[in-house]
Amino acid sequence: MYDVHSVREDFPVLKDVIYLDNAATTQTPVPAVKAMEEYFLSYAGNHGRGAHRLARETTNHYEDARETVARFLGTDAKKTVFTRNATESINIVSRGFPWESDDHVIVTLVEHHSNLLPWMRLKNEGVDLTIVRPDATGIVDPGEIMSAVTDRTRLIAMNHISNVFGSTQDVDTVxxxxxxEDVKVLVDGSQSAGHMPLNIASMDPDFFATPGHKGLLGPQGTGVLYMKEPDMIEPVFVGGGMVRSVTDSGYETEPSPAKFEAGTPNMPGVIGLGRAVEYVEEIGVSDIEKHETSLARVAASGLSGIEGVEVYGPENRSSVVSFNVGGMNAHDVAMILDQTKAICVRSGYHCAIPGINFLDVDGTVRASFALYNTEEEVELLVDTVSSIASMMA
Ligand SMILES: Cc1ncc(COP(=O)(O)O)c(C=O)c1O
Known part of the structure; x- marks a missing residue:
C-alpha cells in the first residue's frame, strides 16, 4: 500500500483545504502539471500538422498519451478518442449512431444528466427511451434492464458507478x-476509471466514456471515448485534422481516432492526462480502490451513526457518500463545512435530478474520496457533521 502522506506532497492545495469533492473533479498531481508546463515552455506546436520539430514533438507526446491511456484502460489506441469531457464523449455516440425511426434506447434513473439528456433528445428523431428504476440503494438489476429490451432496442446506456449513490452497477452481466440480443452497451465510467482496476477489452462494452479530470487525475477539459466499432459512428465535428482527402465534390475522413478529433485538440491537457495516468499506474489502481472504498465506508458508517443524519447508497459502496442532515438544506451544510473547517464537499442535485427525486429529497451533501484523502480528514468530516446535526437537534 502506498504512503498517502507522501502522495499528498504532489497535491499542494491539500495543505489548505480538505478536498472531498473528487466525484466532481480531482486535483492534478505535480508531475502532470510539470508535463503541461514543459509542453508550453519547451515544445508547443500543433498536433499532426507540420513537418517541423515542434509539431513532431507535440504529436509524439500527444500520441504517447493516447498509448498510455489505452494501456491503462485496456483499450486499442486506434479506438480511443480524446474529447473535452465525458459529456462530449457520450454526445459523440448519441449524435453519430446510425439511428432509424422507432429505435429504442434504455437508460437508468440514476444517470448523470450527461448520460440522460443525449438520449432524451433523440425523441425528436423518433427514438424511444425507457428509463429503468434502481433499488433503494441505487443499484439497477440487470434483469430489469433486460426485461425492457424489445426487438427495436439498439443501445443500453448506463453508469458504471453512480455519482449520487456510489453504487456499482453489474455492467458485465448487462x-x-x-x-x-444484439443490443449495444455504452458504459459511463466517469466514476470508475482510475478508481478501480478496469480492463475494457474483457468488459467488452461497445462504448466507454470517461472524463480525464476525475479518477484519472488529468486536467479539466479532457475526456476519453472508447468505441469498439468506430466506423459505425458518424463524427459530430468535421474540419481540419480528421480528413484524408477533399475535392470540390466531397471529402474522405481519416479512420479513428483522428476522425473524431476535428480541429486543434487540447494538446497540453492530453499530455497532462497521459502523465497523470502514468502517476495512477505508478501508485497502483488496486491500492487506490482499497484506500478510497475504505475511507468511504468509514465515512458512511460514522455519518449514519449521527442522530438526524441519513446516508444513501449501498453498504458495499465505491468512493462516494451522499447524505443529508435532517431539517437542513444540503447547501447550508456544505457552506458550514467549508467556512468552519475548509471541508469542500458537493451539495445539491449533482447533475442527476431524477436520481435525487427518486430519494424524495431536495438534494444531498456528497463527500467523495480520492487517493490522497486520509482517515483524519474523514474523522474531521464526521465530527463536524455531528456538530452541525446537534445544532439542529
Ligand atoms: C456519472 C457521471 N457521468 C458523467 C459526468 C459528466 O462528466 P463531465 O463533466 O466530464 O462531462 C459525471 C460528472 O460528474 C458523472 O459523475
Whole structure:
C-alpha cells in the first residue's frame, strides 16, 4: 500500500483545504502539471500538422498519451478518442449512431444528466427511451434492464458507478446479456476509471466514456471515448485534422481516432492526462480502490451513526457518500463545512435530478474520496457533521 502522506506532497492545495469533492473533479498531481508546463515552455506546436520539430514533438507526446491511456484502460489506441469531457464523449455516440425511426434506447434513473439528456433528445428523431428504476440503494438489476429490451432496442446506456449513490452497477452481466440480443452497451465510467482496476477489452462494452479530470487525475477539459466499432459512428465535428482527402465534390475522413478529433485538440491537457495516468499506474489502481472504498465506508458508517443524519447508497459502496442532515438544506451544510473547517464537499442535485427525486429529497451533501484523502480528514468530516446535526437537534 502506498504512503498517502507522501502522495499528498504532489497535491499542494491539500495543505489548505480538505478536498472531498473528487466525484466532481480531482486535483492534478505535480508531475502532470510539470508535463503541461514543459509542453508550453519547451515544445508547443500543433498536433499532426507540420513537418517541423515542434509539431513532431507535440504529436509524439500527444500520441504517447493516447498509448498510455489505452494501456491503462485496456483499450486499442486506434479506438480511443480524446474529447473535452465525458459529456462530449457520450454526445459523440448519441449524435453519430446510425439511428432509424422507432429505435429504442434504455437508460437508468440514476444517470448523470450527461448520460440522460443525449438520449432524451433523440425523441425528436423518433427514438424511444425507457428509463429503468434502481433499488433503494441505487443499484439497477440487470434483469430489469433486460426485461425492457424489445426487438427495436439498439443501445443500453448506463453508469458504471453512480455519482449520487456510489453504487456499482453489474455492467458485465448487462453487456453479456445485451450482446446476446444484439443490443449495444455504452458504459459511463466517469466514476470508475482510475478508481478501480478496469480492463475494457474483457468488459467488452461497445462504448466507454470517461472524463480525464476525475479518477484519472488529468486536467479539466479532457475526456476519453472508447468505441469498439468506430466506423459505425458518424463524427459530430468535421474540419481540419480528421480528413484524408477533399475535392470540390466531397471529402474522405481519416479512420479513428483522428476522425473524431476535428480541429486543434487540447494538446497540453492530453499530455497532462497521459502523465497523470502514468502517476495512477505508478501508485497502483488496486491500492487506490482499497484506500478510497475504505475511507468511504468509514465515512458512511460514522455519518449514519449521527442522530438526524441519513446516508444513501449501498453498504458495499465505491468512493462516494451522499447524505443529508435532517431539517437542513444540503447547501447550508456544505457552506458550514467549508467556512468552519475548509471541508469542500458537493451539495445539491449533482447533475442527476431524477436520481435525487427518486430519494424524495431536495438534494444531498456528497463527500467523495480520492487517493490522497486520509482517515483524519474523514474523522474531521464526521465530527463536524455531528456538530452541525446537534445544532439542529
Ligand atoms: C456519472 C457521471 N457521468 C458523467 C459526468 C459528466 O462528466 P463531465 O463533466 O466530464 O462531462 C459525471 C460528472 O460528474 C458523472 O459523475
Amino acid at each position: 453487456i453479456r446479456l445485451a450482446h446476446k
